[in-house]
Amino acid sequence: MTIAGAFWVGVLAARRLRDWGEGRRAIEDGHAPLMLATGNGTAPDDARTRRIRALVADRLRQDRGRPVTAPMARVQAGPEAEPVDLELATLRQGDVVAIDCGDPEIDGDYIVDGMVLLREGGQTTVVAVMQDAGRRAWLVGPPGSPDWYLVQPRTGHGLSGEPPRNITRDRGSFSLQRRGQASAACTGLHDRPELPRVATYLYTGGGRDVLWLERWDHEVLLGEGKAIDATAVSFLPGS
Numbered sequence: 224m225t226i227a228g229a230f231w232v233g234v235l236a237a238r239r240l241r242d243w244g245e246g247r248r249a250i251e252d253g254h255a256p257l258m259l260a261t262g263n264g265t266a267p268d269d270a271r272t273r274r275i276r277a278l279v280a281d282r283l284r285q286d287r288g289r290p291v292t293a294p295m296a297r298v299q300a301g302p303e304a305e306p307v308d309l310e311l312a313t314l315r316q317g318d319v320v321a322i323d324c325g326d327p328e329i330d331g332d333y334i335v336d337g338m339v340l341l342r343e344g345g346q347t348t349v350v351a352v353m354q355d356a357g358r359r360a361w362l363v364g365p366p367g368s369p370d371w372y373l374v375q376p377r378t379g380h381g382l383s384g385e386p387p388r389n390i391t392r393d394r395g396s397f398s399l400q401r402r403g404q405a406s407a408a409c410t411g412l413h414d415r416p417e418l419p420r421v422a423t424y425l426y427t428g429g430g431r432d433v434l435w436l437e438r439w440d441h442e443v444l445l446g447e448g449k450a451i452d453a454t455a456v457s458f459l460p461g462s
Contacts, residue, residue: 317461337411374446397426
C-alpha cells in the first residue's frame with residue numbers, strides 16, 4: 224500500500240510540473256493561453272455581433288435623415304397653437320376666409336357658416352357658405368384651381384326648372400359655359416335642401432362677371448358675382 228501510494232503521488236506531481244512548464248513556455252513565447260469554451264461549447268461570434276451593430280447604426284442614420292411627417296390635424300388658435308395648413312377643401316364652420324383683391328364690393332374677412340362638397344366624376348367643387356357683417360357670399364371652385372368665384376346669393380330671380388342658356392341680369396347678359404350633375408354632401412348652415420344630388424350651372428358675362436346656379440330638384444339657387452384669383456384668398460382657422 225505504501226509503495227502504491229507513493230507511485231500515484233509521483234504521477235500527479237509530474238503532471239503538475241508538465242502543465243506549469245507548458246504554461247510558462249507559452250508566456251515566454253508571447254502566446255496567450257487558449258480561451259475556455261463557453262457554457263454551450265462555442266466561442267462568442269464577434270463577427271455576427273459587429274454585423275448586427277452595423278445594421279442598427281445604419282438604420283438609425285436612415286431614420287435620422289428621413290423627414291418626420293405627422294398626420295394632418297386641426298388645432299385651435301392659441302398662444303402655443305401649431306400652424307394649420309388650411310385649404311379650400313379643408314375649411315370648416317367658424318374658419319375665416321380673407322379676401323383682398325382690391326375690390327371693396329368683394330374684399331372682407333368672411334366667417335364660414337357651412338360647406339357644400341360637390342363630386343362629379345373625378346372632380347370636386349367646393350362651395351363655402353360665408354358671411355361678413357351681414358354680407359352673405361359663396362366661394363365656389365375646385366381646390367387647386369387658379370381662379371375661384373365669389374358670388375352673393377340672390378332671391379327673387381324667377382328661375383325654376385331647367386335654366387335657359389342665356390340669363391339677363393341688371394349687370395348684363397350671361398351665357399351658359401358649363402353644366403353638370405354632382406353628388407352633394409353638405410355640413411353646417413348651408414341653406415340647401417337635404418338632397419343627395421344637384422345640377423350645377425356656370426354662366427359668364429362681361430369681364431369677370433359670373434353667375435353660379437344650383438338646381439336642387441325644383442328649387443333653383445342663384446349666386447351673382449365675379450371670378451377672382453385664388454392668390455387673393457387666404458384662410459385662417461377659427462378660434
